[in-house]
Amino acid sequence: MGMEGIGAPVKRKEDRRFITGRGRYTDDIALKDMTYAWFVRSPHAHARIRSIDTSAARAAPGVVGVLTGADLAGDKIGGLICGWMIHSKDGSPMKAGAHPAIAAEVVKHVGDQVAVVIAETRNQARDAAELVVVDYEPLPAIVDPAKSRAAAAPQVHPEAPGNLIYNWGLGDEAATDAALAGAARIVTLDMRNNRLVPNAIEPRAAIGAYDPAEEHYTLYNTSQNPHVARLVLSAFVGVAPEHKLRVVAPDVGGGFGSKIFIYPEETVCLWASRRIGGRPVKWTADRSESFLVDAHGRDHVTHAEMAFDADNRILGLKVHTIANIGAYMSTFSSSVPTYLYATLLSGQYDIPAIYAEVDAVYTHTAPVDAYRGAGRPEATYVVERLMETAARELGVDPAELRRRNFVRSFPHQTPVIMAYDAGDYEAHLDAALKIADYAGFAARKAEAKARGKLRGIGFSCYIEACGIAPSQAVGSLGAGVGLWESAEVRVNPVGTVEVLTGCHSHGQGHETTYAQLVNERLGIPIDQISIVHGDTDKVQFGMGTYGSRSGAVGMSAVLKAIEKVEAKAKKIAAHLMEASEADIVIEGGELKVAGTDKSLPFFQVALAAYTAHNLPAGMEPGLKEGAFYDPTNFTFPAGTYICEVEIDPDTGKTEICSFVAVDDFGKIINPMIVEGQVHGGVTQGLGQALLENCVYDEESGQLITGSMMDYAMPRASDVPSYNVTTTETVCPGNPLGMKGCGEAGAIGSPPALINAITDAIGNNDLSMPATPEKVWRAIRAVA
Amino acid sequence: MTKVTMTVNGRSVAGDVEDRTLLVDFLRSNLGLTGTHVGCDTSQCGACVVHVDGRAVKSCTMLAVQASGADVTTIEGIGTPEALHPVQEAFRENHALQCGFCTPGMIMATVDLIKRKGTDLDEATVRHELDGNICRCTGYHNIVKAVLSAAEKMAGAKAAAE
């Protein structure tokens, strides 16, 4: 490992602009003659629009235009799409209702757009928006997914009778039933995976700019995947032709999934810019709007049964989940409670039979889609709460019950599609037990008791699937896109390098880690390497960043391109040094003839490629290569998390005393950045388990947790410092041996915390978030 | 429209604003100082923290006219890429930022915290003092480390100077 190569904790290149206030986020961009959009949003969860009167708003000071759903339909702008087709058990395709960018006839959740006002200033747009008169006929609403299928429940879309989008199954139901029938013991749990609001600290924003002379559109957008946005906006929504649409996602202030999706607002900004004659239209969400209309996460209601034999080996697992999709199917919403969820229900365990059934339902709530972990936290929560519950019911140590059931040989084919390629689950369990001083827990519990506190310990041995995945495989499962990644490595004549990637960095540190990879291979200092991303005019195509894919998939593409550069550079060097190409090695920024003292610095080879004065016969000038990398399998990060808590029995308040995370991410490029990803993920997971809860009023469908005044975001004083380390089994599925680290913390931590709290209070009947009152009541229920 | 004048990062500035204009909007839109961010609308996230007459305040919860006549320092004014403030340096050294959006507010809050509470800080104090700044990326672990490290370095620099 060099000072700047793979494995080095290199300080981030991108930090300098962020710590000095010189980042460039979408809302920082001011274009000439820019106007500002404010959306008129539905105050009702469900209502028919009888009429919209925009006349007073049009006459208001500074107003440039007021547009409605009728205008949108008149211009033949299509609805937003869900890009993953799921088929029900009976073979029928999922039943998706229409998703207009501006509602014209019926509003389906509080915050649904009904009109947009464009004005000279944001205040003027907002002032005028209040003058848009919408005559609504309020209709009854349904917000609880568990009740949405009742015969009397209000219907969200006529296309989906009974609010059922699909009834999907995975696994062998008969084999699983047989396993349950033959079990010595069945452990049963009903669980709610609470609904979350992503709350990246940068609110979403978009600037649409239409150039009438060129008939060209530019969209600046807070996006995790600008190319997918361009594809969907052009090919499906039809707002602009693909070759006439540039999408730029500049610095983006966190995404966590919520900025993957193609939303109504950016669609409208692009279209509106054309409608008002080409002046740019900027929209920046207020946080209150983010709460109403950003895609939310989770919201599962699950019943699960796990069967054990007399030796405490798992025989089978049967799961039924109702997944709330919200009022519209967001871009990848259908995949989250299906192929990103049920495929992980085997956990780290050798389970002979698994069957999962998922009912995806519409409700009159904001759309629900991928949020950090996306399906895998829900699966981990089911499996790891069951394991802890089983250990208690079977009277065995929770660590040992897990150990007994671990998968030990690889590759391992689970009953739910996944073929685990590599892992050593005992290695991280043992490491975590040691770091957490599990042996000393009883003494700590006794000491806490003497202080009047209830101390508990909880485990979570999670597995996840990242780096998805072979395009052919995901295509066969219903994905509308391939999930490969592209890269281009451009060596400049002076030997500096630009790497263009279709991934997008919004906190992950790609400008550093991608440069580390180049440094590792070419020996060029990282300050002579630039990483270019987030602009469809610069990068030809790419799938963006989500699902912990930018290392395993994105960097594999970069590596493939580097290998092509290396091959050409070696040919040139061999020619220049009159050596055999097979003898050329690249080391420390030089191309050397092995076994001799002959060498050429990399920049001289680069220069030779561009002067082209003396190249091998027939060789094209230049030193620039591109590559597309399609993964061969999912990757399978896994780890053990141990959480220790103390509960104040008088108030029910939980203090997280320690949190140990031992993860196997395969090969690691930058341990500093990897640890940072775990810290952040763990905090989001602990936030879900302890604090965060998105609540709609059952009767009115109003969002009760509409701001950070009611939605409890984790703060520094809510969490401790963490003890984070890694073990390593190399991923055989990609050339760098990487598995991915972006989501693990959020996936593994919620059950660890809930298992710790339920251990402390001696009552397993507890749901997330474990608010002080819930814990207080749970203590009293068993007192 | 009301004319406001103030000193921002040592420079006298003026502008005509509606009385309802927030200080943060004046800084971002009128002065182009976009390092100060807006992350919420309920005065909680702290992405907008600047110093007004030496005190850290939320510039989304103050009118520009209220700050007329004041001395304002923003993230752009405490250090430059070439000459970083010790707190900026500590954030970079300790990987205390990821997406960077909350970072200006975190840094401005930290400078103020060290000024008020001194350099002899413990973790519990730092965590309590960061209650007005929300970060969604880092889980706070490295921010706390950076604050403690900056305080230690600033104490060392002060001792060396004395």
Place this chain on the structure above:
Amino acid sequence: MYETTYHRPGSIAEAAAMLSKAADGKLLAGGQTLIPTMKQRLASPSDLVDIGGLAELQGITVGGGTVTIGAGTKHGEVAGSADVAAAIPALGALAEGIGDPHVRQMGTLGGSIANNDPAADYPAAVVGLGATVTTSKRTIAGDDFFTGMFETALDEGEIVTKVAFPVPAKAGYAKFPNPASRYAMVGVMVSKGTDGAVRVAVTGAGPCVFRVPAMEAALAANWSPAALDGIAVSAADLNADIHGSAEYRANLVTVMAKRAVAAAG
């Protein structure tokens, strides 16, 4: 925020005059509640009269068994005051727990009590310490100042100028913060005056700060946390929301009262 007109008076008298002339004027002190409310378009005063910088509203003085705090004094100044810490440490601790550091550097004592948010901390101090509120027109006993949810004894145009807190023999404040907003779900100030009089004032739990006579009697007889065992307020009139039911808040009142007594020593 709707349009509004901003004024910066040079004196309390000028502020009162400006307020009386305004169609729907409001005083602006630290603005930490008013400005967020205006941003949400839930308040739309025609005029804002900024008294935050008035010199005559600033300052903390200790003397004659009283801590007197100017209405424009910021929470952070109270929290950081060595004089307050020496005389009534519970008051400094209460101020240290309001909002967050940035809010504390803008928000004022006068603004807090004049707004009388049911979950604000300062009302518990004013009632729990038996303070006296001085306004531009008169003095008002702390017990008479808070009249209901967001309601006070202040007349139209009347401006709080200072609050005098008698230095007690003992006082303690314990707060259970709302996990999201950091306001008090329950906050309890207990004090024992130099004359032996006991006060227990509760904020956050009900629509307005209130005293708990049963606890006061028990503590007068036996100043110890254990004296409050088995004494609970009725949940019937308490607040309930997604963060805590009335029953849970009732429990917290007793728990926080005991902790406040323990903190008072």
